Amino acid sequence: MNLLYAIFIDPFVQMGGAPDLLVQTLWEGLVAGVLYALIALGFVLIFKASGVFNFAQGIMVVFAALTLVGLHEKGVPAFLALAMTIAVMYGLAFAVERLMLRPLVNQPDIILFMATFGLTYFLIGLGELVFGGNPKVMIADALFLPKGAIEFKFAGGFVSLQKIDIAAAVIASIMVVALATFFQVTRIGRALRAVADSHKAALSVGISLEQIWVIVWFAAGVVALTTGIMWGARSEVSFSLQIVSLKALPVLILGGFTSIPGAIVGGLIIGIGEKIGEFYWGPLLGSGIESWLAYFIALVFLLFRPQGLFGEKIIERI
Amino acid sequence: MRAPSETAAGETLLAVEAVSLSFGGVKALTDVSFDIRRGEIRAIIGPNGAGKTSMLNVVNGFYHPNTGRITFKGTTRPKMRPHEAARGGIARTFQNVALFRGMTALDNIMAGRTLKMHRGFFWQLLRHGPAMAEEVEHRRKVEDIIDFLEIAHIRKVPVGRLPYGLQKRVELGRALAMEPELLLLDEPMAGMNLEEKEDMSRFIVDLNDQFGTSIALIEHDMGVVMDLSDRVVVLEYGHKIADGTPDEVKGDQKVIDAYLGVAH
Numbered sequence: 308m309n310l311l312y313a314i315f316i317d318p319f320v321q322m323g324g325a326p327d328l329l330v331q332t333l334w335e336g337l338v339a340g341v342l343y344a345l346i347a348l349g350f351v352l353i354f355k356a357s358g359v360f361n362f363a364q365g366i367m368v369v370f371a372a373l374t375l376v377g378l379h380e381k382g383v384p385a386f387l388a389l390a391m392t393i394a395v396m397y398g399l400a401f402a403v404e405r406l407m408l409r410p411l412v413n414q415p416d417i418i419l420f421m422a423t424f425g426l427t428y429f430l431i432g433l434g435e436l437v438f439g440g441n442p443k444v445m446i447a448d449a450l451f452l453p454k455g456a457i458e459f460k461f462a463g464g465f466v467s468l469q470k471i472d473i474a475a476a477v478i479a480s481i482m483v484v485a486l487a488t489f490f491q492v493t494r495i496g497r498a499l500r501a502v503a504d505s506h507k508a509a510l511s512v513g514i515s516l517e518q519i520w521v522i523v524w525f526a527a528g529v530v531a532l533t534t535g536i537m538w539g540a541r542s543e544v545s546f547s548l549q550i551v552s553l554k555a556l557p558v559l560i561l562g563g564f565t566s567i568p569g570a571i572v573g574g575l576i577i578g579i580g581e582k583i584g585e586f587y588w589g590p591l592l593g594s595g596i597e598s599w600l601a602y603f604i605a606l607v608f609l610l611f612r613p614q615g616l617f618g619e620k621i622i623e624r625i
Numbered sequence: 626m627r628a629p630s631e632t633a634a635g636e637t638l639l640a641v642e643a644v645s646l647s648f649g650g651v652k653a654l655t656d657v658s659f660d661i662r663r664g665e666i667r668a669i670i671g672p673n674g675a676g677k678t679s680m681l682n683v684v685n686g687f688y689h690p691n692t693g694r695i696t697f698k699g700t701t702r703p704k705m706r707p708h709e710a711a712r713g714g715i716a717r718t719f720q721n722v723a724l725f726r727g728m729t730a731l732d733n734i735m736a737g738r739t740l741k742m743h744r745g746f747f748w749q750l751l752r753h754g755p756a757m758a759e760e761v762e763h764r765r766k767v768e769d770i771i772d773f774l775e776i777a778h779i780r781k782v783p784v785g786r787l788p789y790g791l792q793k794r795v796e797l798g799r800a801l802a803m804e805p806e807l808l809l810l811d812e813p814m815a816g817m818n819l820e821e822k823e824d825m826s827r828f829i830v831d832l833n834d835q836f837g838t839s840i841a842l843i844e845h846d847m848g849v850v851m852d853l854s855d856r857v858v859v860l861e862y863g864h865k866i867a868d869g870t871p872d873e874v875k876g877d878q879k880v881i882d883a884y885l886g887v888a889h
């Protein structure tokens with residue numbers, strides 16, 4: 308009886324009792340959620356265009372952040388380093404298309420999936436070789452990212468918003484909206500949707516798969532860089548950063564592997580759900596909760612909506 | 626689209642020379658040569674597995690032949706990529722309809738205009754000025770095709786919900802939207818009822834007459850082949866066994882044997 312109370316009643320009593328803490332938790336969930344959404348979008352674009360589940364997305368976050376910080380360490384001014392890192396991510400997209408996707412075209416999806424494993428270890432090796440394996444500090448100051456916190460009174464308590472979190476939320480939101488618009492409205496977006504529906508039909512009307520692949524991998528690279536900067540500024544730049552991408556998986560389960568709105572809404576649900584769960588149910592269920600809660604949320608959701616957030620209702624043909 | 630009078634009828638549009646293609650041990654095509662002249666309807670027939678679809682796939686660059694050459698509009702290429710073939714004026718439909726399932730009939734046909742659109746995406750974002758004028762022009766062309774194929778009533782329907790016969794028609798519309806010089810049709814009437822077949826035959830003849838589009842037509846229904854085509858290529862086990870007018874081919878002993886399944 309006590310346990311049931313602790314699980315089903317007490318957390319809500321706490322929420323009602325201290326609205327300031329609730330708002331604080333919601334805010335932190337929102338910030339994480341926007342970043343999850345961004346990274347999930349990187350996955351979705353690549354999956355839509357090539358049917359490849361890109362295992363390397365997480366390491367691309369580390370690689371991009373490492374390149375940026377590493378270039379700065381070698382004396383390159385911050386914004387030049389930023390521009391160079393974007394160029395490196397373009398080079399990576401180009402190389403992936405030429406050396407990995409093109410030779411493997413028409414191979415089963417599992418082969419391409421394995422190839423992204425290979426890419427992951429290649430990027431780990433390259434990153435360590437060029438910039439060393441030690442954790443680094445994100446060059447937040449040099450990029451004029453804000454420091455400190457804003458505090459305000461709320462319902463008898465204080466809510467404190469880290470300025471870097473505000474910046475992360477704003478920048479990530481802008482990127483999410485820009486990417487979603489780009490791939491929804493433009494000619495390239497139309498081509499991407501065509502490719503997602505049928506490779507051979509897209510080819511037959513003259514869409515170049517190669518070009519689309521470079522574009523989506525570059526978009527995923529820029530997404531990785533943005534996530535790397537923001538997440539790196541909140542902790543540190545090291546290979547442990549790639550775990551952010553593990554959070555994208557439940558987002559994709561929730562939102563669907565091919566849905567751009569699904570990635571956005573799914574990211575927010577997982578981000579907020581996770582922080583709320585951690586804060587209010589964490590003490591009860593142990594501290595390991597953050598590693599599995601996101602998956603739990605996604606699975607519970609799937610019980611009620613097996614087609615995912617925005618999927619069409621699945622009608623079984625008999 | 627091009628008027629038939631623009632080009633001298635009978636000039637060679639496509640020449641396939643000694644093309645061979647194999648998948649591992651399977652020889653899909655062995656030393657096949659034939660040509661397509663401007664303005665003609667060229668049927669490709671043969672029993673199941675004869676290599677008809679493979680031939681079209683070679684022509685539009687899906688498959689690269691192991692040996693042999695293809696000359697299209699006077700340019701010879703050892704191999705061509707599909708989007709290069711499309712750019713050169715080759716459009717096609719598929720044996721098992723390949724449409725963009727998430728899109729409406731209209732958007733599918735509009736997708737056929739991909740290569741004709743030139744304005745960059747910034748213009749498109751603004752959605753006015755030259756981009757708008759261009760969009761209007763494309764829409765007009767697409768509406769003409771929709772009228773021609775008599776599918777105005779289904780233009781806003783997502784293609785996944787359309788019956789098979791209409792899906793095939795939309796797919797033809799998408800190919801026509803490319804304003805092709807050579808149209809490759811892979812069993813456009815397969816699985817259709819008699820009425821639908823008659824409609825499709827009429828569209829094929831009309832677009833050949835009205836626009837002078839050259840057509841390669843794979844078809845199993847001999848009645849249709851005899852009625853529509855100017856010349857016929859017959860394939861069997863990847864080899865060309867006959868080539869000529871419908872009447873010539875019909876009387877050819879090898880062709881009769883192939884279709885009656887005489888042992889080799």
Ligand SMILES: Nc1ncnc2c1ncn2[C@@H]1O[C@H](COP(=O)(O)OP(=O)(O)OP(=O)(O)O)[C@@H](O)[C@H]1O
Binds near residue numbers: 648676677
């Ligand atoms: N991608 C492929 N991989 C392996 N074998 C293939 C491939 N495409 C075609 N083949 C083989 O090549 C041969 C010719 O096939 P193709 O599809 O060209 O025949 P078809 O004449 O179009 O037959 P149908 O009338 O059944 O459509 C067949 O033996 C087929 O199994």
Ligand SMILES: [Mg+2]
Binds near residue numbers: 677678679720
């Ligand atoms: Mg076939």
